[in-house]
Structures are given as structure tokens and as C-alpha cells.
Amino acid sequence: MPDETVPLTLPGYAHVYSGKVRDLYAPVDPASGQPRGDQLLLVASDRISAFDFILDSPIPDKGEVLTRLSLWWFSQLEDLVANHVISTDVPDAVRGRAVLVERLEMLPVECVARAYLTGGGLGEYTATGAVSGIALPAGLVDGDRLPGPIFTPSTKAPMGEHDEPIPFSAVEAEIGSDLAARVRDLTVAILKRGNEVAAARGILLADTKVEFGLRGDEVVLADEVLTPDSSRFWPADQWEPGHPQPSFDKQFVREWLTSPASGWSKSSGEAPPALPEDVVAQTRAKYVEAFERLTGETF
Numbered sequence: 001m002p003d004e005t006v007p008l009t010l011p012g013y014a015h016v017y018s019g020k021v022r023d024l025y026a027p028v029d030p031a032s033g034q035p036r037g038d039q040l041l042l043v044a045s046d047r048i049s050a051f052d053f054i055l056d057s058p059i060p061d062k063g064e065v066l067t068r069l070s071l072w073w074f075s076q077l078e079d080l081v082a083n084h085v086i087s088t089d090v091p092d093a094v095r096g097r098a099v100l101v102e103r104l105e106m107l108p109v110e111c112v113a114r115a116y117l118t119g120g121g122l123g124e125y126t127a128t129g130a131v132s133g134i135a136l137p138a139g140l141v142d143g144d145r146l147p148g149p150i151f152t153p154s155t156k157a158p159m160g161e162h163d164e165p166i167p168f169s170a171v172e173a174e175i176g177s178d179l180a181a182r183v184r185d186l187t188v189a190i191l192k193r194g195n196e197v198a199a200a201r202g203i204l205l206a207d208t209k210v211e212f213g214l215r216g217d218e219v220v221l222a223d224e225v226l227t228p229d230s231s232r233f234w235p236a237d238q239w240e241p242g243h244p245q246p247s248f249d250k251q252f253v254r255e256w257l258t259s260p261a262s263g264w265s266k267s268s269g270e271a272p273p274a275l276p277e278d279v280v281a282q283t284r285a286k287y288v289e290a291f292e293r294l295t296g297e298t299f
């Protein structure tokens with residue numbers, strides 16, 4: 001199993017940045033030997049995170065499943081928004097789990113939309129009755145569906161830190177009111193479309209995070225879109241407001257790590273142990289199931 005912690009050496013590409021579960025490269029111009037300034041290679045690893053840790057156990061094919069799912073969503077959303085995808089003609093070493101994309105002027109906002117109340121949004125609601133300054137009906141509980149998806153932006157925190165919620169006014173101050181309204185409306189529309197498709201296939205998208213860049217004045221959807229890494233995926237047939245919902249993709253990991261069998265404690269601050277083979281296999285199967293249910297394709 002390749003060591004997922006060290007960025008790959010990809011001949012013809014320069015490593016730019018490593019995120020928790022993905023890596024960024026730039027194609028090198030053969031004439032100058034310098035990284036091109038107009039393209040990037042997004043590579044999805046098989047790494048998985050849980051409880052804010054990158055686990056030692058990669059999930060085989062996770063990178064390819066989520067890359068193919070994101071590409072499928074980009075094509076489903078083309079009537080709503082342009083995207084940054086150029087090609088899937090990538091080096092053999094990362095084939096299937098990498099995408100060549102147009103380098104954009106990225107907007108400094110994590111564009112989050114929520115269709116259900118949970119996580120940090122629930123915390124804010126419990127404390128204030130609102131999320132991102134948007135007042136919500138009283139009496140909502142964990143997992144409740146919101147009257148309609150809401151835009152709840154946050155900062156782009158450095159790796160290892162948590163994104164901080166910001167009000168819409170802060171987005172307007174950062175990128176201007178017109179552009180703020182455009183990314184708000186697009187983010188909400190993307191989650192709405194995502195749930196129209198996913199709910200019919202037994203999956204609820206509780207929330208999602210998207211990133212936009214600019215191509216001149218045009219807003220372009222970048223990064224990944226509507227994957228289990230950028231969105232909370234819930235099995236629709238287990239939806240029951242009033243307590244934390246099971247995760248479609250990470251429930252096996254979470255349950256094993258918090259069981260006595262792991263010998264680990266969330267509150268220890270120590271890194272979690274490696275996952276048993278059966279938990280890895282079950283988790284891989286959930287990613288494949290999400291892909292096949294949503295796209296109708298066989299992985």
C-alpha cells in the first residue's frame with residue numbers, strides 16, 4: 001500500500017500543496033521548467049479523516065470513487081454553474097483519482113449551505129436561535145430539516161484549524177455585495193439540486209461546502225462538489241431528528257473507533273489506532289454504494 005503521507009513524485013508536475021485528504025500539483029512547462037500558472041492537478045488520496053485526525057488506514061479506491069462522483073456532479077450542475085474541469089487525462093500513477101483543472105482566482109470564502117440542522121450550525125442555533133444571522137423557527141432539534149437551505153459561509157482556515165462561521169455581511173465586505181449574492185444563491189441552488197437527486201436515491205445531503213473561483217467576471221465552481229468529504233451524507237431510511245444522524249460513509253469508522261474494541265478514547269487527544277480490515281472494507285463499500293446509487297453507474 002503506497003505511503004499516503006508523502007506527496008507523490010509525478011514527473012512533469014510540481015507539488016504545490018497537500019490538504020488532509022487531497023494534494024495539489026501544477027503541470028511543469030517543459031520549455032521553461034517552471035510550473036504553469038494556468039492549470040492545476042487535483043489528486044484525491046485514499047486517506048480518510050475522522051474526529052479531526054487523518055487515519056493511518058487508507059480506504060482503497062476512496063480517491064477514485066470521490067473523484068468520479070465529483071465529476072458526475074459537475075456535469076449534472078452545468079446548467080447552474082460553469083466549472084473548472086479541463087481533463088481527466090492525467091499521469092498513470094493517479095489515473096481515475098485526479099483531475100486537470102483551470103487555475104482560477106479563488107474566492108476567499110468557504111461557501112457552505114445547510115438543508116438540515118446539525119453540527120456547528122446546531123450549536124449556533126441553540127445559543128442564538130439563528131445560524132449565520134438567519135433566524136430559524138423555535139424548537140428545532142438535531143437533524144431537523146430546515147424550511148429551506150440556508151447559506152452559512154465561513155473563513156478558509158489554515159489546515160488543522162476549524163473554519164470560522166462568518167455572517168453574510170462579512171462576505172459582502174470581502175468580495176462585494178453583488179458577488180456575495182451570486183455565490184450565496186449558487187451555493188443554495190447546488191445543495192437544492194443535490195438533494196433533489198440524492199433524496200430520490202435514498203441519501204440526504206445535510207449540508208455541503210463548495211468553493212468558487214473567478215474566470216474574469218464569471219463565477220466558476222471549483223474544488224470538489226457534493227462528495228462525502230465536502231458534504232454530510234445521511235442514509236434517508238434512518239433519518240430521525242432528535243439525535244446525531246448516522247453518517248452514510250463514516251459510521252463504521254466512527255462506531256469502531258468509539259467502541260471498546262479500538263482501545264482508543266476521543267478525549268485522549270492521541271491519534272486513533274489503525275482500522276481493522278473489515279471496517280476498511282465496509283467503509284470502502286459505503287463509498288462505492290453512494291457512487292453507484294447517485295450516478296447509476298457501476299464502479
Ligand SMILES: N#Cc1c(N)ncnc1-c1cnn(Cc2cccc(F)c2)c1
Nearest residue numbers: 018019022023024084102103104222223
Ligand atoms: N480546485 C481548485 C483551484 C482552482 N481551480 N484554481 C486555483 N486554486 C484552486 C485551489 C487551491 N486550493 N484548493 C483547495 C485544494 C484542492 C485540492 C487539493 C488541495 F490540496 C487543496 C483549490
